[in-house]
Amino acid sequence: MQAFTTHKGLAAPLDRANVDTDLIIPKQFLKSIKRTGFGPNLFDELRYLDHGEPGMDNSKRPLNPDFVLNQPRYQGASVLLARENFGCGSSREHAPWALMQYGFRAIIAPSYADIFFNNSFKNGLLPIILPEEQVARLFEEVAVTPGYELEVNLERQVVIKPDGSELPFDIDPFRKHCLLNGLDDIGLTLEKADKIREFEAQRLARFPWLAAEPTA
DSSP states (O other), X not given: OOOOSEEEEEEEEOOOSOOBHHHHSOGGGGGOOSSOOOXXXXXXXXXXXXXXXXXXXXXXXOBOTTSGGGSGGGTXXXXXXXXXXXXXXXXXXXXXXXHHHHTOXXXXXXXXXXXXHHHHHHTTOEEEEXXXXXXXXXXXXXXXXXXXXXXXXXXXTEEEOTTSOEEEOOOOHHHHHHHHHTOOHHHHHHTTHHHHHHHHHHHHHHOGGGGOOOOO
């Protein structure tokens, strides 16, 4: 998992509440058994004017000019501003995959659905919770300031605005440790690799028949 320490990037405003996971990455794209290639279909129903299906050449599909991520001023955005209850709906780890593969490293919203919130941390995407009034102010500032960038410092737990002012945020210490060190569930397990090998060696010494090859 990619570690998260600090990140500075262009902010894009998705000004709608209760964005569900099917809107983030529609169900027809979940057929893939790979963990890559979801970025081009992020917000597919909002982003394109036609109906998307796996295998389509997205470069030839008609874009919705009214969708925020299609507007020239937000190209290359890597910090997403969202409203309350972001990531609600069905459980799908593909949602944070799609957001990250599009290029987002952090999301700022007043609240998130629990499963999406947990899945984001497990995949290196940082979901930041700020008070609703602060998020609303960020939406206002982004709207009137082309090229509006935000810096996220995870170690200090602050969002730094272009004027240098800081917005502190809370984060669970264990989740912070995992993000700072790029540790997903597998990485956490591998930190104990020496103890696992030691245990397996002791187990086989006590029960050597466990290592026997199965007979045909």
